[in-house]
Amino acid sequence: MTNKNKNNWLMNLINDKTFQKVILLLVVSRIIIFGASAIGTYYFPNSESDYVVDNKFLNGLVQYDGRAYLDIAMNGYNNTFNGSGNTAWFPLYPLLTHYLGLLLGGSILAYVLAGIILSNIFLILGITFLYQLIKYEFEKDVAFKTSFYILLFPTSYFFSVMYAESLFFFLTVAAFYFASKRNWFLVGFFGFFASLTRTFGIILFIPFIYIYLKDRKFKIKKINYSILHLMLIPVGLSVYLIFLWFKFGNPLFFISSHAMYGKHFANPLLTLLNASTDYLKYIMDLDFPNIGYYTLNLTAIIAMLLIGWYFYKKHKNEYSIYIFLSLVLNMLSGTIQATTKHFLVLFPCFIYIALLDKKYIRYLKAIYAAFFILLILFTIRHTNKIFDIWGLRF
Numbered sequence: 001m002t003n004k005n006k007n008n009w010l011m012n013l014i015n016d017k018t019f020q021k022v023i024l025l026l027v028v029s030r031i032i033i034f035g036a037s038a039i040g041t042y043y044f045p046n047s048e049s050d051y052v053v054d055n056k057f058l059n060g061l062v063q064y065d066g067r068a069y070l071d072i073a074m075n076g077y078n079n080t081f082n083g084s085g086n087t088a089w090f091p092l093y094p095l096l097t098h099y100l101g102l103l104l105g106g107s108i109l110a111y112v113l114a115g116i117i118l119s120n121i122f123l124i125l126g127i128t129f130l131y132q133l134i135k136y137e138f139e140k141d142v143a144f145k146t147s148f149y150i151l152l153f154p155t156s157y158f159f160s161v162m163y164a165e166s167l168f169f170f171l172t173v174a175a176f177y178f179a180s181k182r183n184w185f186l187v188g189f190f191g192f193f194a195s196l197t198r199t200f201g202i203i204l205f206i207p208f209i210y211i212y213l214k215d216r217k218f219k220i221k222k223i224n225y226s227i228l229h230l231m232l233i234p235v236g237l238s239v240y241l242i243f244l245w246f247k248f249g250n251p252l253f254f255i256s257s258h259a260m261y262g263k264h265f266a267n268p269l270l271t272l273l274n275a276s277t278d279y280l281k282y283i284m285d286l287d288f289p290n291i292g293y294y295t296l297n298l299t300a301i302i303a304m305l306l307i308g309w310y311f312y313k314k315h316k317n318e319y320s321i322y323i324f325l326s327l328v329l330n331m332l333s334g335t336i337q338a339t340t341k342h343f344l345v346l347f348p349c350f351i352y353i354a355l356l357d358k359k360y361i362r363y364l365k366a367i368y369a370a371f372f373i374l375l376i377l378f379t380i381r382h383t384n385k386i387f388d389i390w391g392l393r394f
Contacts, residue, residue: 013132018140022131022147026124029151032372033160033379037061040380049384058112060383065089066115066162073097073111077247087248088257091240092196093118093164115162123159126170127151130347133177138351145354146347154374155344157382168197169345175204176347179211179318188232195236200342203325205233207318214317258333266334268327272301275336297339301327304343307352319348 013019041060052062052070062070068086071078072094079085096118101111127147134143150156158165171194178186187208195201208230216222241251258264279298282290308323323346330342343349357364 013128016140018135018144019128019131022127022144023124025144025148025151026127029156029375030120030160032375033157036376036379037157037383040383044380044384053108053112055109055112058109058116061116061161062112063161063382063385069094069097069115069162069164070108070111073101073115074108077244079248079253082260084260085253085257087244087254088260090164090197090199090201090254091243092193093167096167097162112162116160119163119166120160122166122170126159126166126173129170129173129177133173133180134351134354136177136180138355141358142351142354145357146350149350149353149357149371150344150347152368152371152375153344153350154371154378155340156375157379158341158344161382164197165341165345168194168201169347171197171201172204172345173347175208176318179208182215184212184226184229188229191230191233192236195233196240199237200326200329200345202234202237203322203329205230206325207321208233210321211318262335262337263333265332268331271331271334271336294336297336300339300343301331301336303349304346307349310352311348316348319351322346323348 037060038057041056049060050063050067051059052067053059068081068089071081071086072089072091077085077087077091079087093115097111097115100114100118104110104114127150130150131143131147134146159169160166171190175187175190175194178184178190191201191204191208193201194204209227212227212230213223240254244253245251275294275298279291279294281287282294304323304327308320308327310320311317311323312320326342326346330336330339353364353367
């Protein structure tokens with residue numbers, strides 16, 4: 001792409017009225033999230049929330065996994081964090097946070113601020129690539145609606161707190177965007193960094209190798225050197241495993257950190273069966289906090305199965321492969337914990353909802369309201385753990 005074409009591409013995007021609405025929606029959704037976080041921090045203070053930094057507002061944005069990312073950014077990888085170490089969290093996001101934090105002064109406040117700044121920058125980049133991808137594959141209206149549902153999804157706050165979700169979202173969408181252009185080097189480039197960001201990054205290799213081989217009608221003779229670019233994806237994970245081997249003597253040391261949180265290798269079908277059995281037990285016991293928690297996560301699993309099947313029937317197998325493998329990898333951990341968080345980065349699921357919106361907009365208005373209310377409640381819960389007092393989990 002020449003400089004002139006690059007400038008035209010950028011100017012066309014900036015002048016795109018639909019994209020302008022997407023950016024406005026992004027800003028409004030972040031105002032809602034930061035506003036809900038402030039309400040949770042200042043109007044519903046909770047002594048159970050973790051004390052990380054003196055600034056009360058920023059402290060609410062660095063809870064749960066955010067503490068691990070902060071620890072890595074400040075102290076590097078170790079086997080002492082939270083009693084089991086911090087190796088379960090992959091390195092790219094905390095590495096970027098580390099260097100930006102140093103530029104901002106090197107204090108704990110600087111590192112927290114750096115992580116939050118990066119999260120929101122990557123969200124903007126991710127939404128931009130998402131809009132371009134869906135506009136290319138479908139149309140502008142579907143691109144807008146997809147962005148709408150992602151930005152107002154109840155766990156969308158993860159994109160703006162100290163988590164790696166927005167970075168992974170950006171890298172994944174960018175890789176799919178360049179796959180649609182058949183630029184295999186950039187697919188491998190973004191895939192490499194995706195597998196350095198989250199465990200789920202490694203599965204990107206499968207849908208992209210499928211696209212590559214499908215273009216060549218699955219004939220070995222038509223494969224050329226360009227396939228080597230896709231090998232960059234597993235290399236990203238390999239880099240982290242080699243690091244763990246040298247530092248801790250065990251390339252799979254990150255698995256022990258996961259075990260601290262009740263995760264272990266298990267048959268995905270057994271995981272789903274156990275979760276369903278537990279769900280029925282909670283219903284019988286009228287255990288409403290767990291009923292709510294399991295309802296949300298099991299609904300996400302059912303949605304992933306149905307949407308994955310939809311894309312398979314529509315011959316968008318790369319999307320169905322991505323969704324199904326993400327679901328399997330999630331349940332390999334022996335738990336359905338945080339399925340709604342994993343659902344957030346599966347952008348094809350939101351494409352499907354956007355396509356439904358075109359046909360059933362009257363009926364989906366209830367989803368708008370539900371997403372909005374739950375987004376506020378989930379953000380407050382993440383900020384100060386206020387609902388944990390009553391046993392409520394999301």
